[in-house]
Amino acid sequence: LAVAPKITCSMIRPHHLINLCCKNTKTKLMSTSCVQRDLIFPMHTLGGGSIGLLFAAALQKSCGDVTMLLRKHHKPRLSVTSCEKSSTATNYFAPVQVCRPSDRQIITTCDIRAEIIGDVHDPIECLLICTKANDAITALSSIWDRLDRKNAAKVIILSNGALAIRDSIQRHFNDHQDVQIITATTTHGAYTEQSSNTESNISGYCVVHAGEGLTYCTNNKFIDACQKVGWKGGALSEFEMNMMLWKKLAVNCVINPL
Template sequence: MNITIVGPGAIGSLWASYLHDAGHKISLWSRHKDDTLTIQRDSYPALSLANNDTQALKSADVILVTLKAPLVSSVLHQIKPHIDVDAIIILMHNGMGTAESVMTLMPENPLVLATTTHGAYRPSATQVLHTGQGQTLLGAVNDKALQCSFLAEVFHHALSDVAWHANIRQALWNKLAVNCAINPLTAIHQVRNGELARSEFRAQLDAIIDEVCHVMEAEEIAVDKAKLTVLIDQVIHSTSNNFSSMEQDIAHQRSSEIDFITGYLLQCASNHGIDVPTNQALYKAIKQIEQSW
């Protein structure tokens, strides 16, 4: 397939490499001006991929969007004239809240949401490290995307494990819960994920999870607090040496995805009249750090 990856950061570069090795024709779309970009995964030979090639974008069967959530709408608006109306759009990023604007912007295109637990890290502009095996879930947002379940096999062949999820909102809310628990705390305290296993964070994590569960129930998303707690603890342990994306954003004084993670939770809580003081305090703390720059 012809696949364009928009926003080749760590996760985008990881998928670019694996999809290329699986035999697909891969091009990139990025903020860089170069006609080609180099990606080297782990110790494998480096790839040279076309960048910002409008012809490749026009012929793309799949547009895999791995931008940070705040950039999704503006970048897709810029490149929309070059995207075929039959091209499948896949959004793969932390947080929630971009699908609505993308459906409005590109109502004719099949829209798929994706969530992945694979770990990726870019030590340099050209290298990406696959730091942890995980699972990727894909699911339809609009009616046209219901015909796109074949993508699970395509992506699974490149980088397993991939499955099609009939209720992708459920999977995304589970991922949102993990991000609400881990990202703001690691960013505020500037620590690796594993540090959250220390006893001093237990009460705060429990309060975050309790509030998230109340909102999920109001959103009619099936949730079991005990199982969600186990999931979050497992992620903390399995990614113990990793820095969260929000920690890295704050460390490098970049705008974070807080509005699409904790901010999305706060918006849903407000819609249902639910008080979420712990998450509200974390959101405020991140915003104050960002505004201090």
């Protein structure tokens, strides 16, 4: 087997660093009509895959006030309760189990509030993107109008390919200056399998936390929330985050050549 070469900062050319610094400056620009608030809860998560479920469950248990944004095909896996405000509306909850890979012992179980994309139109103050990179812009487009621009809504990109997603947001959405675009990365490993919940007809979700890793972000509040879970990581400057994401991209290109 070929051994992946050691990735060093010297592999990133100086003109790349200049370009990164310029792009970081752009992400800080806010419309004068926005009021920037340093809050990440209530949080909405976008992406119903293993990492999205893992982070939603962990943050729900430690901090609460997490809502998953899901597409319509997830409905059969959700539990339903009547909404007090309306006789026709419904509240959805995603039953999630997180277990260990070795013996499948359940680490945590929780019911996470869920919304079907297109059914709810309330403002979103903080959005955690956990989709696949190729699906990020399409998924984000479906809820972009819900972002609370008056309070400079936060969009935290946890997906692989965060730099490309950030650049795509700036190209695709003309009013991206009214939101805070925040990059993050994690080395936690997870995958989904059939839920072991046999007490009802609701299958729910089962996430196997295959490996504990590290989580980094340019937002201190998000890192504080992850540390409350007991996860390790840290807050980085935007320059440090860009360097880390570029090195991660280089390693992925070596391990998974296109």
